[in-house]
Amino acid sequence: MRALSLDGSGRVSLGEAPVPDTPGECLIRVRAAGICGTDLQMIDGYADYRGVFGHEFVGIVERSPSPADAHWVGRRVVGEINVGCGSCGRCRAGVKEHCEHRTVLGIRERPGSFAEYVSLPAANLHEVPDEVEDRAAVFVEPLAAACRILEQVPIRPGARLAVLGDGRMGILIAQVLRTAADAVTLIGHHDRKLAVARSLGIASMRSGESDGNQFDVVVDATGRADGLAAALTLVRPLGTIVLKSTTHGETAAALWPVVVHEVTVVGSRCGPFAPAIELLAGRSVSVLPLIAGSFALDDHDEAFVAARRELKVLITPDRV
Amino acid sequence: MRALSLDGSGRVSLGEAPVPDTPGECLIRVRAAGICGTDLQMIDGYADYRGVFGHEFVGIVERSPSPADAHWVGRRVVGEINVGCGSCGRCRAGVKEHCEHRTVLGIRERPGSFAEYVSLPAANLHEVPDEVEDRAAVFVEPLAAACRILEQVPIRPGARLAVLGDGRMGILIAQVLRTAADAVTLIGHHDRKLAVARSLGIASMRSGESDGNQFDVVVDATGRADGLAAALTLVRPLGTIVLKSTTHGETAAALWPVVVHEVTVVGSRCGPFAPAIELLAGRSVSVLPLIAGSFALDDHDEAFVAARRELKVLITPDRV
Numbered sequence: 001m002r003a004l005s006l007d008g009s010g011r012v013s014l015g016e017a018p019v020p021d022t023p024g025e026c027l028i029r030v031r032a033a034g035i036c037g038t039d040l041q042m043i044d045g046y047a048d049y050r051g052v053f054g055h056e057f058v059g060i061v062e063r064s065p066s067p068a069d070a071h072w073v074g075r076r077v078v079g080e081i082n083v084g085c086g087s088c089g090r091c092r093a094g095v096k097e098h099c100e101h102r103t104v105l106g107i108r109e110r111p112g113s114f115a116e117y118v119s120l121p122a123a124n125l126h127e128v129p130d131e132v133e134d135r136a137a138v139f140v141e142p143l144a145a146a147c148r149i150l151e152q153v154p155i156r157p158g159a160r161l162a163v164l165g166d167g168r169m170g171i172l173i174a175q176v177l178r179t180a181a182d183a184v185t186l187i188g189h190h191d192r193k194l195a196v197a198r199s200l201g202i203a204s205m206r207s208g209e210s211d212g213n214q215f216d217v218v219v220d221a222t223g224r225a226d227g228l229a230a231a232l233t234l235v236r237p238l239g240t241i242v243l244k245s246t247t248h249g250e251t252a253a254a255l256w257p258v259v260v261h262e263v264t265v266v267g268s269r270c271g272p273f274a275p276a277i278e279l280l281a282g283r284s285v286s287v288l289p290l291i292a293g294s295f296a297l298d299d300h301d302e303a304f305v306a307a308r309r310e311l312k313v314l315i316t317p318d319r320v
Numbered sequence: 321m322r323a324l325s326l327d328g329s330g331r332v333s334l335g336e337a338p339v340p341d342t343p344g345e346c347l348i349r350v351r352a353a354g355i356c357g358t359d360l361q362m363i364d365g366y367a368d369y370r371g372v373f374g375h376e377f378v379g380i381v382e383r384s385p386s387p388a389d390a391h392w393v394g395r396r397v398v399g400e401i402n403v404g405c406g407s408c409g410r411c412r413a414g415v416k417e418h419c420e421h422r423t424v425l426g427i428r429e430r431p432g433s434f435a436e437y438v439s440l441p442a443a444n445l446h447e448v449p450d451e452v453e454d455r456a457a458v459f460v461e462p463l464a465a466a467c468r469i470l471e472q473v474p475i476r477p478g479a480r481l482a483v484l485g486d487g488r489m490g491i492l493i494a495q496v497l498r499t500a501a502d503a504v505t506l507i508g509h510h511d512r513k514l515a516v517a518r519s520l521g522i523a524s525m526r527s528g529e530s531d532g533n534q535f536d537v538v539v540d541a542t543g544r545a546d547g548l549a550a551a552l553t554l555v556r557p558l559g560t561i562v563l564k565s566t567t568h569g570e571t572a573a574a575l576w577p578v579v580v581h582e583v584t585v586v587g588s589r590c591g592p593f594a595p596a597i598e599l600l601a602g603r604s605v606s607v608l609p610l611i612a613g614s615f616a617l618d619d620h621d622e623a624f625v626a627a628r629r630e631l632k633v634l635i636t637p638d639r640v
Contacts, residue, residue: 046576090557098557098581152582228575237410237418246576253573255548256366256566258587261418262472265585267578 003115054114148271323435374434468591
């Protein structure tokens, strides 16, 4: 099959890769894949990954490993990206996302979704309802990551919330937080992206316009190393900062405000797919306005250039 | 009165200072004061404070502001160090520790306890029971700060806890955590201080001996800028790090493990005096073995040199 690979030096190349054939897993033909901030960071050196990358996708199950899973064949699905060992304490406790021996689709020892096919265990799959079209279904994985925040941080309906970063994750997170509280402010510095957010009904503010120290919860979705420092200027004493973006390398930050203001900083990664699918199906979250374009595998150079500039770019590996 | 002051350039000087005469507050004759890590950091430039410093003390109330507070006169007391404005939302919510306009004994706009007298509102005072001698009572303030952790982080009795840093705060925190869970390990690199901890029944380990990623909760009491990075190597995924020490300046740390392992980082500062006094009165925490010596105000140079080397050094401003 054709697939996009990282060679460990930041080069993306289109080439032939074996169709995945992992025992005990379903084979899924990819209909559309999304380019995520993590993909761009991996190109820049994060995670030191070599191989087929990409982890946001929607596809059709073509083959199941056993009669017990045969009902999946033909279904349109999205897939959780972490595959645990199944036997360690964390897997038994239901947190395969933190299994020490996990593989992660397109990120860690598992070929990803910028390809014609991916392989995943049936337990990772979620059927996509008809009312969620392919282009929207690609957002289930990042939207699940946004939903993770609601699992980790109790949010009062009257809480004042800020999301730092007007990129794709920031706008998804702001929409998810809006389902829990009324006062959500997106803070960024791209007029065009803030305008998209406003068109979705999200209050927005340019970086630097806040008079500081006023938010109960601040989510850092900047993807930048200085995100924590910026969040610390915005959170109230005894408030919470959610760190949502992984950054490559070291961050320099004055940490004394964490102690003096007794701030809680919560790291947040992958989240639950079911509520994310429900939010899309129920139109509580809008994702189509974020999409700048879809590119074929052959046009990957153009796709990744666009992904650094635009809110969301899709790749459609299917030659049909 | 005689008092030790900081001049803003790291110089400590003994001189005459006015006896505090704040309307509405009690006047307390200081019997003993403790040198804290924060005092040493202030000498090194943290908090940019000028004036009489010191904030751990025990003393006798000599004067009360009104007949309603007259019962305090003659009592032996310790005092909470934060004084709020009394009218803002945080003061009304009972968290004067986070009042934006607060003064803090010997740290922020309020003369401290390396002096013959201090002034505090009666509401900040706690009587010291007879079974807690002066030298132990000086530890109430830092012990309260250790108790704060139990207010912030739920601790299961079976939890595996680590305290990073074998200084005065580390040993107090380890003892407080031991009241909540059995498996507490103190991690440091001073054989002499680790031996004191072991003599108090605390399991200890030299830095670098841990095989990593095994603790449910790690408390950073190193007072060093690299404390967070060290704690991140010791905490399990989904675990909690408590930051207990303020450090001057910026810290360089790779923050991606906070996100990838979904770690919660909790800043922790001042704590409740009542449980701290109970722990001392009930002998659940031992503090006398930490004391290396008591110095008169005149011997302040020697005292601060010793405080950088030893676990705890006291200053006794009373000339009697």
